Amino acid sequence: MSKPTTKEIQAALLDAAQQARENSYSPYSHFKVGAAVFTRQGHIFTGTNIENASYGLTVCAERNATFAAVGAGEKDIVALALVTQKLPGAKVNSPCGACRQVLAEFMPPNAPIYMAVLDGKKRTVVTKKLKDLIPLAFNLS
Numbered sequence: 001m002s003k004p005t006t007k008e009i010q011a012a013l014l015d016a017a018q019q020a021r022e023n024s025y026s027p028y029s030h031f032k033v034g035a036a037v038f039t040r041q042g043h044i045f046t047g048t049n050i051e052n053a054s055y056g057l058t059v060c061a062e063r064n065a066t067f068a069a070v071g072a073g074e075k076d077i078v079a080l081a082l083v084t085q086k087l088p089g090a091k092v093n094s095p096c097g098a099c100r101q102v103l104a105e106f107m108p109p110n111a112p113i114y115m116a117v118l119d120g121k122k123r124t125v126v127t128k129k130l131k132d133l134i135p136l137a138f139n140l141s
Contacts, residue, residue: 009038010114013081014125018118020046020061021083027051033093034083035061037069040076045069062099066106077106081114083123092117092126094133103130104137 013036021034026049033049047064062082069077080103084093092115095103103113109131116125131137 016044016046017081017083020048024048025050033061035065036081037065037077038079039074040078041074060099062095063102079112083116086117086119100134104134
């Protein structure tokens with residue numbers, strides 16, 4: 001099999017994140033989120049947001065996808081896709097600060113973050129680099 005193109009990876013990640021979003025456990029916010037990460041080894045791992053009545057114990061989709069990859073032994077993540085629903089006035093929704101910091105631990109600064117919102121059947125995507133989302137990431141290396 002030939003190496004996939006960036007467009008193929010982007011489409012596969014967005015589709016995987018959108019599918020993962022369907023498994024969201026969000027009875028409090030009613031805000032479904034799906035994420036998918038692509039590793040240097042060529043694998044996709046997904047995650048969804050899982051809420052808890054004790055709100056501080058809620059875990060975001062991005063961290064769940066990242067932790068699934070790391071738990072499988074793949075610590076070199078090269079791209080992430082995030083799919084959410086449309087909020088009034090927002091073009092897209094980006095990862096929260098905690099997720100950005102976790103991503104900075106496992107992704108290079110130039111890694112693409114594909115952020116998509118669903119508005120009916122339409123999917124709007126904005127791409128940013130991780131370093132644009134967290135320019136001064138805490139890093140011990």
